[in-house]
Structure formats: structure tokens, C-alpha cells
Amino acid sequence: MSDPIIVVGAAQAGLQLAESLRAESYDGPLLVIGDEHHAPYQRPPLSKAFLLGEMAQDRLVLRGPEALAAKEIDLITGVTVTGIDRNARTVNLSDGRSLTYRALALATGSRARTLPLPGADLAGILVLRTIEDSRRIAESIAKASRVVVVGGGFIGLEIAAAASKAGKPVVVIEALERLLARTSTPIISKFFHELHTSHGVDIRLNTQVTGFVGDAEVSGVTTADGATHTGDLVVVGVGIIPNAELAQECGIACDRGIIVDDCSRTSDPLIVAAGDCTARRTADGTLLRLESVQNAIEQAKSGAAALIGKERPFTAAPWFWSDQYDVRLQMAGLTAGYDSTVVRGSVEERKFSLFYFKGEKLLAVDSVNRAPDHTAARRLLDAGRSPTPEQAADEKFSLISLAK
Numbered sequence: 001m002s003d004p005i006i007v008v009g010a011a012q013a014g015l016q017l018a019e020s021l022r023a024e025s026y027d028g029p030l031l032v033i034g035d036e037h038h039a040p041y042q043r044p045p046l047s048k049a050f051l052l053g054e055m056a057q058d059r060l061v062l063r064g065p066e067a068l069a070a071k072e073i074d075l076i077t078g079v080t081v082t083g084i085d086r087n088a089r090t091v092n093l094s095d096g097r098s099l100t101y102r103a104l105a106l107a108t109g110s111r112a113r114t115l116p117l118p119g120a121d122l123a124g125i126l127v128l129r130t131i132e133d134s135r136r137i138a139e140s141i142a143k144a145s146r147v148v149v150v151g152g153g154f155i156g157l158e159i160a161a162a163a164s165k166a167g168k169p170v171v172v173i174e175a176l177e178r179l180l181a182r183t184s185t186p187i188i189s190k191f192f193h194e195l196h197t198s199h200g201v202d203i204r205l206n207t208q209v210t211g212f213v214g215d216a217e218v219s220g221v222t223t224a225d226g227a228t229h230t231g232d233l234v235v236v237g238v239g240i241i242p243n244a245e246l247a248q249e250c251g252i253a254c255d256r257g258i259i260v261d262d263c264s265r266t267s268d269p270l271i272v273a274a275g276d277c278t279a280r281r282t283a284d285g286t287l288l289r290l291e292s293v294q295n296a297i298e299q300a301k302s303g304a305a306a307l308i309g310k311e312r313p314f315t316a317a318p319w320f321w322s323d324q325y326d327v328r329l330q331m332a333g334l335t336a337g338y339d340s341t342v343v344r345g346s347v348e349e350r351k352f353s354l355f356y357f358k359g360e361k362l363l364a365v366d367s368v369n370r371a372p373d374h375t376a377a378r379r380l381l382d383a384g385r386s387p388t389p390e391q392a393a394d395e396k397f398s399l400i401s402l403a404k
Ligand SMILES: Cc1cc2nc3c(=O)[nH]c(=O)nc-3n(C[C@H](O)[C@H](O)[C@H](O)COP(=O)(O)OP(=O)(O)OC[C@H]3O[C@@H](n4cnc5c(N)ncnc54)[C@H](O)[C@@H]3O)c2cc1C
Pocket: 008, 009, 010, 011, 012, 013, 014, 033, 034, 035, 036, 042, 043, 044, 045, 046, 047, 079, 080, 081, 082, 107, 108, 109, 110, 111, 128, 129, 130, 155, 243, 246, 274, 275, 276, 277, 290, 291, 292, 293, 294, 296, 319, 320, 321, 322, 323
């Protein structure tokens, strides 16, 4: 039998890579290897519906073993790829095997960043990345008397919302001068600050965590201003680290992730990479790191095409979403460089879209509880069309018809 295409990482990007290879009519052997003990599953609900106990675990699963078998995709779970020999075209596995590949796809994702500060090994300090993490946090929230969330990014805020909904006092500690500073504009940061405050969450900005205190179990978080924030559950949500070491160790070009082009090609012609483990070199030379389901899916589609010699560049506008309390934020496009904004709808009623323009060009749209605007925004951005500011603000104007 001929050597398989091997996909390393059995989650969002890895699954999509394998299924897209089949969709692209690749009919040779295909093997997906993942180190988790689960069939490929989605992570977004881990800080939303699943954490809130509103979603069963089987609904997290993206594709079960039977569905994969039907597509002749072999799946190995609970096994780590420990090394790559590019000359021999082999991967080494944690179970001692060595397998030869015809081509390789890296979809190793990322892991939660931790804070190596005094007291970091106390029980009750958790991060969120896996099903097991989410379950542990849900159980701990139920038992906690006070919750400290370190990090005011999307995952931290979603956890804060879940703990607050469970009736627990919550403090969010953020080192920067506003929430969501890395991913959102000041207007959106202010909106979420007020949303959380209205639910009783205590938000501390410009506050640096210096350590954790407790006796075996955590009882508080110390900060640079000399304060101690008491809490018997601490969840750290301070970003991710791309799992790029496997690529780096075998000499594939990396810089804050495995460097890929718009077609998900790495510096090795036999190896593509997709998802959280990558940093994409865009046409203008900048390195773009996106951590989202859309990025994982689109890069995987591009990578599958590249492996069979087709050019399918990922050029679609980025999109993302977050659920907190009764608010769904949906973001489309990238806001960098905007010089004006227009509001459609009502911020007070928590039902609005914010349009970001550079001159007359639409760059991005953030929608709060306005799903149709988000759909239209993605179409407009992908088509390179911009409404005028007046059209954007006018709720009677059909944005979707402009996109057609
Ligand atoms: C709590 C949470 C909430 C999120 N919410 C949203 C959201 O609302 N919207 C959104 O767009 N995105 C969200 N994201 C981000 C999104 O889930 C990720 O961008 C996406 O999962 C990336 O998929 P991936 O396949 O690249 O990586 P991962 O999902 O990290 O999968 C990589 C897999 O590879 C495995 N692996 C790593 N190294 C090896 C190895 N050497 N051998 C074998 N297996 C290996 C890993 O264990 C993992 O199973 C969220 C993420 C988290 C954690």
C-alpha cells in the first residue's frame, strides 16, 4: 500500500484538512493522529453553552468514528506525534511507531498560556482549552464562593459571564487599560465593560497579577498595587501559545507560529499547516495570527488543495463571535487603520452594528445581537463593496442587496 497523507492534530483544522482532501478527490490513504482521547470536537461551546450546562458533550463532537470511517479517514486518538524526520519522510509517535508519509499536514493548534508566578501550582487555578478543562471549571464554579478571572479577553469574559450567571461574585483582573484590548476597538471594550458591570462583575483594569496565595488550595490573587483579591477559584485566560515546536524542531520556518502563505504552504513543499498553530504571511508581507474556527477551516481547505497541487488561497474577511449573557457579538473584517465609525441600531437596547471605515472603504463591522447585519457585512467585505456611511446607518437600507 502507498504511504498515507498524515494529518497531525485531530480537531477543527485537522478534521477539515482530511475531509477537504476527500472533497478534492484525493482517494489515497489518509490518517489523522490526535493526542486527545476524543473524536474531533469544537471548542467554542467550552466557554459558552457547554460550560453553562446547556449543551451535552456529544454535541461538541464534529465527526464521530463512523462518519470518518465512511470517508475512509483513519483516526488514531490518544497518541502524540513526537518528531518529524523530513529527509526520511517519517513521523515518530509516542507509542513507539514510526510512520512514513507521502505528505504531511500540521494542525497542532495551540495551548493555553499559563502564568509562571509564585503560587501558580496551588489547586484551584485553572485554564480552559479542552473538554476536561471546561468540565472542571463548571464543577469548580458550582462549588466556589468567589471567582477571580485573570485576563479580560474573550475567553476570560465568557467565563466571567458563566460564573456571574451562576450567581457567584466575580472579579476580572486585566493588565491593560481596557477589556478586549488585543482584539477589539475601544467602543466595543466599553460596551462589554458596561455589560459586565451591569451584571455585578468587578473589573480591575491596569492591574498586574504578581502571584497566587493559599494553603494547598488557592485563596486569592495578589496584584502589583498591593491588593489581594480573594477567590477559591481562579481561571487564567491570558491567551494561547501556538503548538509550533514540532515544526520548529525539524527546521520548518516559524515565527510566533508555523509560517504559511495564503495557500497554507510551509517552507517545506511536502508539508502544509492550518489553524491556531500558524502565522500567515499575507500578500503585503505582514504576519497575521488568527485564532478562530473560520481561520482553522479556511486554512485547512487551502492546505488540502495545496497538497494535491491546487491553488486555493484564503482571502475571505476574518470573522469571529462571542456569547456573553444575552449578547452575541459577531465580528467581520479587521479594524486596523479605521478613521471613522457609524452605528446602525441602538447601543442602549444592546442591538447595534458598528461599521468601521477608512475613508470611504468599509474595513470591518461588529454586530451586537444583529445577525443579519453580520451576514451582510461578510458578503460586502468579501465582495469589496462599501455602503456609504448614510446607508450603513439607515436601518431601512438593505445591506444584503448591496452585497449581491
Ligand atoms: C474556550 C474556547 C472558546 C473559543 N471560542 C471561539 C469562538 O467563539 N469563535 C471562534 O471562532 N473561535 C473560538 N475559539 C478558538 C477556536 O476554537 C480555535 O481557533 C480552533 O479550535 C483552532 O482549531 P485547531 O484545529 O487549529 O486547533 P485545536 O482546536 O487546538 O486542535 C489541535 C489538536 O491537535 C492536538 N495536537 C497538538 N500537538 C499534537 C501532536 N504533536 N500530536 C498529536 N496531536 C497533537 C491538540 O491536542 C488538539 O487536539 C475558542 C477556543 C477556546 C479554547
